[in-house]
Amino acid sequence: MLETIKERSFGFITAGLIAVISQFLTIYIPNIGGATIAIILGIFLGNTFLAQPILNAGTKFAEKRLLEYSVMLLGLTITFQTILKLHWSGLIFIIIQMAITIVSAILIGKWLHFGEGIYLCMAGGNAVCGSSAIASIKPVINASDDDAGMSITLVNLMGTVMMLVLPVLGTIIFGHVDLLRGALIGGTVQSVGQVIASATMVNQATVQYATLFKIMRIIMLVVVVTVFAKMHASNQAKQSTTKEIEKEIKKGKIDFLPWYVLWFLIFCILNSLFNLPTFVSATAHFLSSWCEIIALAAIGLRLNLKAFLQAGKRFAIYSISVGLIQAIVALILIKLLIA
Template sequence: MKVKEILPGLLTSLAIALVSQLVAQRVPALGAATIAILLGILLGNTVLRQPQLASGTKFAESKLLEYSVMLLGATMTVQTIGQIGGWGVGFILIQMTVTILGALWLGKRLGFSQSMRLLMAGGNAVCGSSAIASIAPVIEADEDDKGTVITLVNLMGTVLMLTLPWLGTSLFGGQTILKGALIGGTLQSVGQVVAAASMVNQATVQFATIFKIMRIMMLVVVVLIFGRLHQRSLEKEVADEAVVSGNGNGHWLPWYVAGFLILCGLNSLFTLPAFLSVSVHTISSWFEIIALAAIGLRLNLVNFLRAGKRLALYGLGVGMLQVTTALILISFLLKG
């Protein structure tokens, strides 16, 4: 792909990301990521439908999200898990398992493809757009499916982001770690977690972030499991298992997931300079926001709305399952 072909769409996505960051300063409750995808959808289905934008938006959607996932590894350490204790780890593992199984079951009942179900399960259980971007190549997901699920997960995440601070404060009062568990164990993206926890207080931000990081650290495990599930489904459909196995093995561990692991390992063994950690986090966030703007530009709103009722039921169902499960687990594992 030539640079000349990529530039128009890439620069358009960057411009939307810049506007989103500026708007987010005025409306911090929404966050730049959510604004970027919504603005991208609006413009991409009205004034920015030019075919010459396609190559650049496709590049931004795929490659920048991959780099964002990889760089995320440098912002966390294995030692972080110890800060929430054994009960906290148990809470996250059970919460993620229930979310994944529930999303797969509900998606099947609503008639969605296995690809859509896996993307929805991973996006909600782990870390929103970054998880979806990591899972998509492993299960050979359709680009339209990926864009649709990312949009749905971000929209549902926005609703929960505005709801959970009030719910947590109403139920748990001054118990900061419990409010952090609810927000960090439920919301999809890091930005949504920080924004929601900030509506409570700074101590809640710290605990919510730790719970969220624990979920992100399970990304590699989820990618590998979903890759294996996809490979098995192909083996059932195709008679020549050797060919299927060969194709599947090539996607077992995408380069950016391997990079995530390496950077996380290095950050766990050696303390990276503060300026480097901040810079990497900033670059990762920018890449994600530009990619989300591109996804919005590429989303066919007509097709999205055509499946609106089923998608709405799917999003609401998974969101309610996450919140209900979190509240039950907090009562039994943490509050008790």
């Protein structure tokens, strides 16, 4: 236990320091927000001065766990009264958006001659929740570490671009309608942290709406993993593959619905049914924000730009094409279903 804590401390503390610096810099550049500064600063330092293996264990822990804690705590700041504002049109939007993203990622991946491991990880990572989705999909399709790692890099890099672009694009197209801007960000941007960071560039109301749309996508992870498992079994044409997957599910090794989503829902129910003291919501928001900023700093530190550049034009075309389709389809669907 002590050895594990020591191993993680360097990277975790480094991400924490970057988060503190980022918050300080918001005094001078308040329109960008601490979360956005944290990931940009993390990317710069992680690919220059702080490209150190000793940081890996801590930044990996911060990226995964703190984002989960951030989403979980947001449940204490949201009620079902707010969720009901999304209506059935919001759910239909998410289902269609995810379906088109997945089909597009698979077809483009095949067209560019990528293997199943790449195109299914890319499809799930873009459609659902970035690295977390890829981590859940990898074992059921027997993807290699290289395929999963490259997919994570591509998805995170495109997510960073969309994180910065969509708040501006959403405001230009939808004006100051927080629901629509939240739908665009929450229904499109890849990872949870990037969604929150992107919406933070707009305002707190947009953060709430974007988080709700994002949670809908995360909940759909169970469907995506199940479908991909069947696709893999069909592609391999081996009955044993399906049996192995079923065994893994029974053993609890495949986590369809993330634990933090369940706690988000539990906290949301409590916040909806009971009149919780104001300090509970305020404290949850404070802790959630700091978890998010530290996690985003860690994501930046872990993002390997060199690996992406070395991957060549094929990977760039793939990532950009899927991202463009996501954004364009989202804009059309929001106009048709929600606006």
